[in-house]
Amino acid sequence: MKKEFETEMADELRPEYDFAQMEGGVRGKYVERYRKRTNLVLLEPDVAQAFPNDEAVNEALRLLIQVAQRQQSNTTVQ
Numbered sequence: 001m002k003k004e005f006e007t008e009m010a011d012e013l014r015p016e017y018d019f020a021q022m023e024g025g026v027r028g029k030y031v032e033r034y035r036k037r038t039n040l041v042l043l044e045p046d047v048a049q050a051f052p053n054d055e056a057v058n059e060a061l062r063l064l065i066q067v068a069q070r071q072q073s074n075t076t077v078q
Contacts (some may be wrong), residue, residue: 042056
């Protein structure tokens with residue numbers, strides 16, 4: 001026999017959190033500010049495996065920038 005699933009989620013909010021009585025809330029109020037200060041990048045799974053955290057990604061990218069700058073300066077000097 002199959003279990004019947006509840007169609008509504010159980011209300012786990014405390015009574016003092018009555019959002020129906022709150023006024024003036026604006027959805028996405030700070031979204032533009034957030035976008036200006038945040039640069040999120042989704043890594044492919046194989047690339048993500050190579051980097052344990054954000055510091056490792058930043059270190060690798062800084063190294064790549066240095067190599068690219070050296071390569072560029074070597075080609076312009078010749």
